[in-house]
Amino acid sequence: MASDELFTSGHRGCAGCGMAAAVRMVLQEAGPNTIVANATGCLEVMTTAYPETAWKIPWIHAAFENAAAVASGIDVALKKLGKREGINILAFGGDGGTYDIGFQALSGMLERGHNITYVVFDNEAYMNTGIQRCSSTPFAASTTTSPAGKFSIGKKEKKKPIASIVAAHDIAYTATATIANYRDLKKKVRKALDAEGPSFIQIFSPCPTGWRYPSELTVELSRMAVETGIFVLWELEGSDMNKIKVTYWPKERKPVEEYLKMQRRFAHLFKPEKKTDILNKIQEEVDEKWKHLEELNEMAR
Amino acid sequence: MDKVNIGAVITTPGSALNYKTGSWRTLKPVLDEAKCKFCNICWQLCPDSAIEQADAKAKKPIKIDYDYCKGCGICVQECPFNALEMVEEEK
Ligand SMILES: Cc1ncc(C[n+]2csc(CCOP(=O)(O)OP(=O)(O)O)c2C)c(N)n1
Ligand code: SF4
Ligand code: SF4
Ligand SMILES: [Mg+2]
Numbered sequence: 113m114a115s116d117e118l119f120t121s122g123h124r125g126c127a128g129c130g131m132a133a134a135v136r137m138v139l140q141e142a143g144p145n146t147i148v149a150n151a152t153g154c155l156e157v158m159t160t161a162y163p164e165t166a167w168k169i170p171w172i173h174a175a176f177e178n179a180a181a182v183a184s185g186i187d188v189a190l191k192k193l194g195k196r197e198g199i200n201i202l203a204f205g206g207d208g209g210t211y212d213i214g215f216q217a218l219s220g221m222l223e224r225g226h227n228i229t230y231v232v233f234d235n236e237a238y239m240n241t242g243i244q245r246c247s248s249t250p251f252a253a254s255t256t257t258s259p260a261g262k263f264s265i266g267k268k269e270k271k272k273p274i275a276s277i278v279a280a281h282d283i284a285y286t287a288t289a290t291i292a293n294y295r296d297l298k299k300k301v302r303k304a305l306d307a308e309g310p311s312f313i314q315i316f317s318p319c320p321t322g323w324r325y326p327s328e329l330t331v332e333l334s335r336m337a338v339e340t341g342i343f344v345l346w347e348l349e350g351s352d353m354n355k356i357k358v359t360y361w362p363k364e365r366k367p368v369e370e371y372l373k374m375q376r377r378f379a380h381l382f383k384p385e386k387k388t389d390i391l392n393k394i395q396e397e398v399d400e401k402w403k404h405l406e407e408l409n410e411m412a413r
Numbered sequence: 414m415d416k417v418n419i420g421a422v423i424t425t426p427g428s429a430l431n432y433k434t435g436s437w438r439t440l441k442p443v444l445d446e447a448k449c450k451f452c453n454i455c456w457q458l459c460p461d462s463a464i465e466q467a468d469a470k471a472k473k474p475i476k477i478d479y480d481y482c483k484g485c486g487i488c489v490q491e492c493p494f495n496a497l498e499m500v501e502e503e504k
Contacts, residue, residue: 128486161429161432330485
């Protein structure tokens with residue numbers, strides 16, 4: 113392992129963990145003058161099996177719900193000590209710790225205007241406690257608390273648009289990213305760190321254990337989420353969603369089916385018989401979203 | 414473990430390196446050095462920092478650190494030049 117790596121080997125993440133690859137990329141861009149406040153979840157558990165740690169920067173474990181509040185405290189404390197200059201403060205949370213239970217701490221952090229970059233590693237369920245559904249879980253995904261079966265198609269509700277909701281707080285910078293588009297990811301981390309005020313990045317983080325796919329496909333799934341248009345790469349300064357900048361336009365969007373059928377959390381949509389109505393519904397929603405994005409793009413010209 | 418620090422503070426950064434995750438592997442990526450084009454894509458994508466960077470100038474290919482590689486196969490899947498192959502781990 114290279115000695116300048118700030119996120120070390122030896123962590124206990126599953127083989128092929130998308131979040132682990134993403135964390136490495138974020139820290140490579142942030143560099144050593146960085147403090148991280150981390151909500152409970154897979155990331156905390158896999159990196160700090162006492163008395164060991166995979167972090168080479170100051171890192172503090174927050175509870176499940178308060179990474180943003182802890183990061184806010186670090187910001188204020190360092191200012192009081194006159195030591196705030198030149199230090200990046202990051203808050204890391206899973207989707208559960210961000211979309212659901214940590215949402216009010218996050219909203220407070222954004223509203224108070226702390227100069228903090230909040231990163232959500234979105235693996236679309238509560239993985240650390242056994243794949244429970246979250247407001248981030250996409251429509252029709254099977255989880256242990258939204259199991260697909262005779263009378264259920266998996267999760268009934270759609271995924272909450274966290275990045276748009278965050279941007280509505282009128283913060284300095286909001287972006288979405290994937291590890292497949294790692295140059296774009298690092299550029300966005302840099303922009304977020306350089307922004308004056310709160311910034312937020314949603315990183316799509318495939319999880320072989322929870323999504324039930326072979327571990328080598330973690331990056332390919334990130335790519336397919338983008339190429340099918342299910343996951344949009346965008347960024348925005350401020351809160352005007354009419355001004356969002358799509359940072360990657362798929363040349364020709366692939367059918368969503370191709371992404372869904374790679375994962376066993378969607379297997380019930382393909383067997384015993386193909387659930388065409390559900391698949392069409394997912395495709396139509398994606399088409400609708402892109403129609404809107406294309407219109408905005410036209411207007412901006 | 415003898416004594417727990419107050420607040421369970423860990424004062425040795427990066428000490429997870431003491432734990433060798435290489436023993437988790439059932440399949441193992443193997444590099445054909447002649448095929449490596451030093452692009453470092455595999456290095457960038459590895460979730461376990463288990464790949465040493467290639468150096469194009471020195472014509473030095475990547476090197477896999479089997480102490481930590483968990484055998485996920487991402488590098489094999491993503492190498493644009495098919496320089497890596499997954500083989501059964503021998504015991
Ligand atoms: C108040 C509280 N409720 C429940 C838990 C148990 N718990 C720990 S991690 C976790 C799920 C984490 O999910 P997420 O934030 O998505 O992170 P992931 O593990 O998926 O990366 C839960 C429910 C807790 N630690 N604290
Ligand atoms: S369960 Fe998923 S997110 Fe958690 S360590 Fe394993 S692969 Fe990573
Ligand atoms: S991805 Fe392939 S070609 Fe590129 S550095 Fe790795 S082994 Fe070499
Ligand atoms: Mg999660």
